[in-house]
Amino acid sequence: MNNKRLVTAVAAGAVVVMGLSACGGNGTDGKNGGGGTKTPAFNAALTETFNPSDKKGGIVKIANAGTWDSLDPGETYYGYSWNFLRLYGRSLLMFKPAPGGASNELVPDLAESLGTPSEGGKTWTYKLREGIKYEDGTAVTSKDVKHAVLRSTDKETFPNGPAYFEGYLNLPEGYKGPYKTKDMDTNSAIETPDDRTIVFHLKQPFGGFDYFAHLPQTVPVPEAKDTGAKYREHVISTGPYKFDKNEIDKQFNLVRNPEWKPETDPNRKALPDGYEVTMNVNADDIDNRLISGDLHIDITGTGVQPASLSRVLSDPALKASADNPTLARLWYTSVNPTVAPLDNKECRKAILYAVDRTGYQTAYGGTFSGGDIATSLLPPQIPGAEKFDLYPAGPDNKGDVAKAKEALTACGQPNGFETNIAYRSERPKEKAAAESMQQALARVGIKLTLRPFPQGDYFSQFAGNPPYVVANKLGLALNGWGADWNDGFGFLSQIVDSRVIRETGGSSNTSVRIPEVDKMLDEAIGETDAPKREKMWAAIDKKVMEEAVILPGVFSKSLILRGKGLTNVFVSDAYGMYDYLAMGVE
């Protein structure tokens, strides 16, 4: 009997040893199949086109680790989906399919030119191009665009889509979309004086309406073929490709749309013969297949998984087939002035001075998958963003302890104080950042206690709920924000406007309560002159930083892989990933 137990013990030990040896390395060839006119190199597609070519034909193979929220242009709300949707739909305007920063420019797509404002930005007029047809040969009219925009405001049918139009258009009282309130007169919001003209009427002046006009919600939908929530199963194409076979949440493929005429479209090259898309593929499997050349694109564009990350970075050949774009997303920490002693600006400053910026950056994944250290709010690719640093963190970026202690003394807390830091328990990066801040702030006597909360209720009940924040002394809260598109309005309005704070919770802004900033925002939103408006965003950024209510962390970056055999590969700053419109295959 004793022998039997001994055997068990030995066997169990053997299992451990075997498990260990199974964790050995597995080498793969890191050869890159670029071979075109340009040699593969790290970040080769970041600011210019990699492997340019005009060769037509071939099939692009795409995989998605999850599923689309919706293929319906009226409802989809993922950046990658907006990027990809341009293959089968044409909105009024679009981001220019060009490498790097040039992609932030809005260019006309369905419309002939950018919008013409009148009434000081309250009315916007667009004129459609001539000769654009659906895949079934019928002509696109401005009424279809109107129908598309109106149907997207029906949030009972399309709960996930962006809500900008219903927020800003001057829709009649009680309007519930064209399905439920069909006969209601909507000319107060959108007018179509003829088949090629569309006029939008807003409730208040809005200078950046052209950004709304680029939303996929302006992709025309023929009313006769509109099947409401089921339209996603067969979207009627206006772009160079149309749906051939579509199994929702499994796979679909796109084939050429013969009714699309290149002469009506200066932006699209339409090189491949089609696209094959599979969904619900294991994320690690996607990375391996990208590396082996079995797959061209990981559609979500969020970067390789942690397991592949170290593999790609430590293998020079693999690294040469990767790009490392910066996204318009800021990971930051709210410094809540509602929690004593952070109601004193000097105490907030002490935190901003004392934090270890490189530690924060490492917590989020380091220079490659984490991001660049941020010292202000606006990500660099947002027009008007200025780089400034009000709280320099010493030569090694590990924090200025002397300055922090000075600020603490000025605050009347020379020996530091105690407060809590909230983070989302499901997010290991936020936990690591909180731990890093705990270590860094302990150097000046500020004692942080870590408070994890479930991310589902993070804003509604905990870190975004002002009474809870005060009652539980959540002085700091980890936070993050990415804009729907690269523009100061999209980026700033939700995180620095004190009027979005709700006492019942739910807002990601909890700490910025500066009346002057609210006023500056209103002025900027109404400004129709773009360069003037962009300067105003930068001024708001500076004002918020002076109040030290936000501790900027990193501007997010991702590490994405160029599929083997792709041509015309480049990163679009507008989407923070490869541009899916221009690609072809060898």
Added chain:
Amino acid sequence: MTPPLEVTESAAEAQPEVTLAGMSKKAIQGRSLSQIAWMRLKRDKVALVGAGVIILLILAAVAALVLDRFFNVIGPNDFHQDLIDTEGGTLAPKGPFGGMSLEHPLGVEPVNGRDLLARIFAGSWISLLIAFLATVLSVLIGTVMGVMAGFFGGWIDTLISRAMDVFLAFPLLVFAMALVGVMPDTIFGLGSETVRIGMLTFIIGFFNWPYIGRIVRGQTLSLREREFVDAARSLGARGPYILFRELLPNLVAPILVYATLLIPTNILFESALSFLGVGINAPTATWGGMLSEASRYYTMPHFMLWPGLAIFVTVLAFNLFGDGLRDALDPRAR
């Protein structure tokens, strides 16, 4: 009625049939049950090794508690980011085998470079403390409930037995996660760590009592029908006397064995809860929490190896010892 046996004189002088050479002719001393058990245990080398490891672990845990909390010399939460490959971007420890060196014998964690040995050492007391306290709680509740159900029978038995069924069918993990969500961080001025330790002890201990309760109830049921209980009763003994003097001493052996086998289960349970993120709050090191973090870095196996090995050795030691103890106390149960 048959007459009592007649005791002859020769029977009183009965001698062992065989006498071993070298053995004195002195009368053989009677051995108590515990002496016999100890003798058997001493012969069981595997169980002794288990016991030795357990003693070492307990000493280490106590040392860790004292050194970490009162002298603050272990430094399980100190960052060593200079040992991390931040330039290359992999955030793995520099050097082979997870950055093993004389200063960091087991290497360091990726990303923040905390010393693994220090964290495992500092984490030992929490794992063991929770496992011990939870076991004590289960055994206490389980014994009381089991004895009551078995001894009194009737509707009390029915009530307790059904309660056990309810507890056994309870979705414990889901409950634990929900409880952690609504639990305030400080209660009665206690720190968040004390609250968490208390809560985990409660969850693990309170919901495990039916297992031991059922064993005790079964044993009590069979014991209360035995002759010695009948004898005590016919001599006029009352309930409490029978309970504490006749039944409980006979229940010690199964309870002790079950308790030693429950401790490793509880260690694993605590690890599982930490793994699911409902354990002790960061940055306090626990073995389960370390495993949970390591699972994200499965390309760096060293990170997972050490906390895994610590749990493995502890659980194995308790199991081997508990197994040996059972054999020693109750040889028929083999």
